[in-house]
Amino acid sequence: MKKFFKYFFGTIAILLLLAQLYPRPVKNESATVSLNDIGNKYPVPANVEAVLKVACYDCHTSNTVYPWYSKIQPVSMWLGNHIKDGKRHLNFSEFLSYRIAKQYHKLEEVEETVEEGEMPLSSYTIIHRDAKLTEAQKRLLIEWSRSVRDSLKTTYPADSLVLPKRKK
Numbered sequence: 001m002k003k004f005f006k007y008f009f010g011t012i013a014i015l016l017l018l019a020q021l022y023p024r025p026v027k028n029e030s031a032t033v034s035l036n037d038i039g040n041k042y043p044v045p046a047n048v049e050a051v052l053k054v055a056c057y058d059c060h061t062s063n064t065v066y067p068w069y070s071k072i073q074p075v076s077m078w079l080g081n082h083i084k085d086g087k088r089h090l091n092f093s094e095f096l097s098y099r100i101a102k103q104y105h106k107l108e109e110v111e112e113t114v115e116e117g118e119m120p121l122s123s124y125t126i127i128h129r130d131a132k133l134t135e136a137q138k139r140l141l142i143e144w145s146r147s148v149r150d151s152l153k154t155t156y157p158a159d160s161l162v163l164p165k166r167k168k
């Protein structure tokens, strides 16, 4: 049995060491604020920004604050994939590059995912305890998102807020 454990953990240690040779993904960092940042057109009050920052921005902007363990494989790859996937669905740094109907729809999704507790991802809040939203923080985000949508409704004709149906 002792021998088994020696080989077992020895193998894991070697695999982990070898995994470090695997190149790390390019960091999600940009030196400047994009012209398409959501804050360049819509009001993002400081208290809302603070919540977005701790709970959403790591995966939904062009700037991630990396923890030390992000340098270690296979964590590095795993985080990299989450960020890529999160940004593909919603990137607050490029929000204004979406056409109006998509902006409107993404805000609706923000409200839904926050309401239902789907976002931030639970794999994230396990480690980032401060990203676990309180009821008050959820309400704050949802009401902010709604107010931005309301402003879109008053600015744009109703049919420009509807995404055309996509063939699947």
Ligand code: HEC
Pocket: 052, 055, 056, 057, 058, 059, 060, 082, 083, 085, 086, 087, 089, 090, 106, 109, 110, 113, 114, 119, 120, 121, 123, 124
């Ligand atoms: C750890 C990374 C991570 C964090 C933190 C995070 N998200 Fe996400 N988010 C993702 C990923 C990955 C996806 C795409 C896959 C999915 O829908 O599960 C996604 C998808 C979304 C979508 C699109 C859903 C859809 O159906 O296309 C919205 C909206 C969203 N997130 C909002 C938020 C908001 C708001 C926060 C903060 C309260 C947040 N996310 C925090 C990773 C994250």
